[in-house]
Amino acid sequence: MLPEAPTRTHCPYCAFQCGMLMSSAGIEADADFPVNRGQMCVKGFSAGALLAHPGRLTTPMVRGRDGRLASASWEAALDHVAERLLALRAAHGPAALAAFGSGALTNEKAYLLGKFVRLALGSPHVDYNGRYCMSSAAAGQNRAFGVDRGLPFPVADLARTKTLLLWGANSLDTMPPLAQWLAEQQGQGELIVVDPRRSETARRADLHLQLTPGTDLLLANGLLHLAIDERLIDAGYIASRTVGFEAVRRAVMEVHPAHVERLTGIAIDDQLRAVRRLAVEESSMLLSGRGPEQQVKGADTVLAFTNLMLALGKVGRPFSGYGCLTGQGNGQGGREHGQKADQLPGYRSIEDAADRAAVAKVWGVDPAQLPGKGKSAVELLDSSGEAGGVRALLVMGSNLAVAAPDARRVARKLAALELLVVCDAFENETAEAAHVVLPTLQWAEEEGTMTNLEGRVILRARAAEPPPGPRSDLAILCELARRLGRADGFGFSSAAEVFDELRRATAGARADYSGITHARIRREQGVFWPCPSADHPGTPRLFADRFAFPDGRARFHVVRHRPAGETPDADYPLYFTTGRYKEHYNSGAQTRRVAVLAQARPEPRVHIHPRLAGRLGVADGARLLVESRRGAATLSVEVTADVRPDTLFAPFHWGGQGCANLLTNPALDPVSRMPEFKLCAVRARPAPEGGRS
Numbered sequence: 001m002l003p004e005a006p007t008r009t010h011c012p013y014c015a016f017q018c019g020m021l022m023s024s025a026g027i028e029a030d031a032d033f034p035v036n037r038g039q040m041c042v043k044g045f046s047a048g049a050l051l052a053h054p055g056r057l058t059t060p061m062v063r064g065r066d067g068r069l070a071s072a073s074w075e076a077a078l079d080h081v082a083e084r085l086l087a088l089r090a091a092h093g094p095a096a097l098a099a100f101g102s103g104a105l106t107n108e109k110a111y112l113l114g115k116f117v118r119l120a121l122g123s124p125h126v127d128y129n130g131r132y133c134m135s136s137a138a139a140g141q142n143r144a145f146g147v148d149r150g151l152p153f154p155v156a157d158l159a160r161t162k163t164l165l166l167w168g169a170n171s172l173d174t175m176p177p178l179a180q181w182l183a184e185q186q187g188q189g190e191l192i193v194v195d196p197r198r199s200e201t202a203r204r205a206d207l208h209l210q211l212t213p214g215t216d217l218l219l220a221n222g223l224l225h226l227a228i229d230e231r232l233i234d235a236g237y238i239a240s241r242t243v244g245f246e247a248v249r250r251a252v253m254e255v256h257p258a259h260v261e262r263l264t265g266i267a268i269d270d271q272l273r274a275v276r277r278l279a280v281e282e283s284s285m286l287l288s289g290r291g292p293e294q295q296v297k298g299a300d301t302v303l304a305f306t307n308l309m310l311a312l313g314k315v316g317r318p319f320s321g322y323g324c325l326t327g328q329g330n331g332q333g334g335r336e337h338g339q340k341a342d343q344l345p346g347y348r349s350i351e352d353a354a355d356r357a358a359v360a361k362v363w364g365v366d367p368a369q370l371p372g373k374g375k376s377a378v379e380l381l382d383s384s385g386e387a388g389g390v391r392a393l394l395v396m397g398s399n400l401a402v403a404a405p406d407a408r409r410v411a412r413k414l415a416a417l418e419l420l421v422v423c424d425a426f427e428n429e430t431a432e433a434a435h436v437v438l439p440t441l442q443w444a445e446e447e448g449t450m451t452n453l454e455g456r457v458i459l460r461a462r463a464a465e466p467p468p469g470p471r472s473d474l475a476i477l478c479e480l481a482r483r484l485g486r487a488d489g490f491g492f493s494s495a496a497e498v499f500d501e502l503r504r505a506t507a508g509a510r511a512d513y514s515g516i517t518h519a520r521i522r523r524e525q526g527v528f529w530p531c532p533s534a535d536h537p538g539t540p541r542l543f544a545d546r547f548a549f550p551d552g553r554a555r556f557h558v559v560r561h562r563p564a565g566e567t568p569d570a571d572y573p574l575y576f577t578t579g580r581y582k583e584h585y586n587s588g589a590q591t592r593r594v595a596v597l598a599q600a601r602p603e604p605r606v607h608i609h610p611r612l613a614g615r616l617g618v619a620d621g622a623r624l625l626v627e628s629r630r631g632a633a634t635l636s637v638e639v640t641a642d643v644r645p646d647t648l649f650a651p652f653h654w655g656g657q658g659c660a661n662l663l664t665n666p667a668l669d670p671v672s673r674m675p676e677f678k679l680c681a682v683r684a685r686p687a688p689e690g691g692r693s
């Protein structure tokens with residue numbers, strides 16, 4: 001049920017968190033919200049279809065002895081979950097219980113999920129799908145700058161930078177309203193895009209560097225080499241604001257431009273043009289997307305970017321610096337408030353005594369009661385079915401069966417769980433494997449705060465009447481905690497109450513929200529963290545004077561190119577990379593159910609260069625069987641010169657035979673534990689007759 005008068009809220013999908021007005025007349029873009037300024041993409045405009053969707057889950061479902069999911073009352077379903085959790089804990093200890101959260105969750109939900117796992121389950125194991133998304137960028141920024149806020153400046157600053165380099169981000173499809181800021185930027189400066197594919201965004205660029213997949217780190221080191229050769233670096237800045245340059249200088253001087261040209265495929269002239277543009281006097285920015293980050297060397301690649309921008313003296317200067325374009329709706333806040341295996345709210349560390357003490361005090365427990373660090377997402381799931389591994393998993397806001405790497409293995413791991421509980425508004429592919437499915441409210445039906453890609457904390461207001469049946473994730477966690485004998489600390493009756501506790505738990509921490517209130521968010525169109533007190537203005541721009549290390553200086557790190565987890569060879573001669581369509585969102589659990597989006601993009605297609613298509617003997621629309629060492633997918637062919645002749649591309653928004661993650665490599669970055677979604681080796685041939693997706 002939608003209100004008659006328009007209500008201001010925000011989109012359910014990506015980190016741009018467009019402001020929208022909802023009313024019974026439909027959804028309109030909010031012209032006053034300063035990030036999207038009256039624009040939205042087709043996903044946001046059509047999001048209302050999710051609320052009244054006939055396929056929506058309305059009652060809890062419990063799998064019976066006959067193996068089928070059948071409707072159950074809330075009482076019965078919650079009792080059943082609690083009994084099973086208690087029994088598994090008694091038999092195998094608390095570490096057999098775990099939860100898997102999401103960057104789609106509000107700050108309040110992410111916070112409460114972390115608290116639930118540590119106190120009500122008593123387990124160290126909580127992680128979330130941001131591990132698949134932001135972990136490499138986060139690891140890099142933390143190590144270089146001492147804090148990780150995706151963009152250390154507002155989106156509006158992009159329009160005013162002289163050179164904007166988008167590295168492996170296809171923002172025109174993944175954040176379409178950003179186009180208005182890019183158009184302004186190109187009106188007075190230059191846009192450079194690094195992507196192995198001629199994406200929509202690359203098409204718009206003044207310079208497109210179409211590198212060999214997986215060679216980003218080498219190219220970034222090569223650019224720094226040229227910057228040093230050409231005397232473009234800023235010695236004064238390096239001396240006064242950073243530490244560790246000398247070792248990096250020595251390491252990158254061993255990286256010869258001709259070698260870089262050979263491996264990356266980027267001509268030295270183009271390397272030179274790019275680095276000269278980045279070094280321009282006034283201002284420049286390097287922003288990365290998932291292209292270079294979702295690799296086994298993603299965290300080091302981000303450090304190669306921060307090295308470059310620090311050496312050029314850009315970070316913290318007006319309209320300049322390094323940033324990453326956060327992906328999920330609350331991909332930023334979701335990585336700050338304790339649903340990560342090694343983390344407590346406010347970016348506190350679960351391994352730091354002072355941080356543990358601060359949070360334990362707010363939670364009213366002894367710090368010794370807080371478990372230690374848990375397993376990261378892929379490892380957590382991998383431990384299912386193994387001795388000492390996870391036996392019960394509560395999933396809130398992720399469709400692992402489609403979105404996690406090596407989907408066949410994921411299916412086996414989900415099947416090996418003794419208890420899989422999925423909280424979702426829809427029966428997604430992961431819910432199909434669940435023992436219990438709990439129907440949840442959707443974005444516009446409940447209030448909560450989100451932190452957008454700029455670090456701006458916003459309020460997603462309730463704009464629609466909740467239907468009878470589904471419940472809020474917050475209520476589900478509180479109800480389960482009570483049944484697990486932990487009512488204390490879980491007596492919340494609104495998101496606002498949870499937010500109040502979150503504010504206290506983050507006071508004095510790196511991501512300090514203590515000065516942020518709902519009233520301020522409404523009045524100020526969002527408040528940027530850190531915001532340590534009610535009279536603090538918030539912090540739209542970081543690093544102008546200092547970095548978040550005790551000495552205030554940024555860190556250089558020596559990072560070296562290394563091969564991908566898997567590279568093409570005689571058996572699997574092609575690169576396979578994955579990404580997104582404008583019309584679909586992530587695992588597609590939501591957008592595949594929206595008619596206009598499903599009609600616009602009914603299926604995944606594998607993009608293939610005309611030369612390769614000719615060699616394989618497939619034409620547009622034919623079906624191609626793509627195989628990796630882990631599995632096979634059958635996809636319909638889209639012949640396009642936008643991909644390299646050595647590379648296939650497919651979106652990952654579908655399950656079934658066309659699921660891109662049947663092919664991907666679960667190899668992990670050693671630091672960020674990010675899987676290598678952007679790169680594996682495959683072979684391809686026309687699908688045998690009858691091959692369908």
Ligand SMILES: Nc1nc2c(c(=O)[nH]1)N[C@H]1C(S)=C(S)[C@@H](COP(=O)(O)OP(=O)(O)OC[C@H]3O[C@@H](n4cnc5c(=O)[nH]c(N)nc54)[C@H](O)[C@@H]3O)O[C@H]1N2
Pocket residue numbers: 014015133167168169170171173174175194195196197199212213214215216288289290291292326327328577578579580581582583584585586587678679
């Ligand atoms: N329409 C739409 N928008 C979305 C989403 C969505 O699913 N659909 N999801 C949201 C989320 S969660 C995220 S994380 C963001 C992601 O936003 P982006 O990072 O923009 O999205 P991707 O398409 O995953 O990857 C970007 C580009 O990386 C390129 N790439 C592949 N391999 C390499 C490589 O080796 N090096 C380099 N440099 N580039 C490479 C791909 O060709 C692709 O064009 O989008 C958000 N917005």
Ligand SMILES: Nc1nc2c(c(=O)[nH]1)N[C@H]1C(S)=C(S)[C@@H](COP(=O)(O)OP(=O)(O)OC[C@H]3O[C@@H](n4cnc5c(=O)[nH]c(N)nc54)[C@H](O)[C@@H]3O)O[C@H]1N2
Pocket residue numbers: 102103104105106129130132133134290294327328395396397398399400402403404405423424425426428440443473578579585586587588589590652660661664677678
């Ligand atoms: N091959 C390949 N795989 C990838 C990627 C890639 O580029 N290539 N990208 C990775 C990235 S960046 C990401 S972010 C992941 C995303 O992939 P997933 O983790 O699967 O995330 P989504 O598809 O966004 O959402 C999953 C579910 O959350 C539900 N949901 C939304 N909001 C809420 C809420 O408030 N509460 C509850 N309980 N449920 C909610 C939705 O209905 C949906 O069913 O995929 C990763 N997988």
Ligand code: SF4
Pocket residue numbers: 011012013014015016017018036040041042043044045174175176177
């Ligand atoms: S999906 Fe992202 S860009 Fe599109 S309307 Fe929603 S918030 Fe805006």
Ligand SMILES: [Mo]
Pocket residue numbers: 132133134327328
């Ligand atoms: Mo993401």
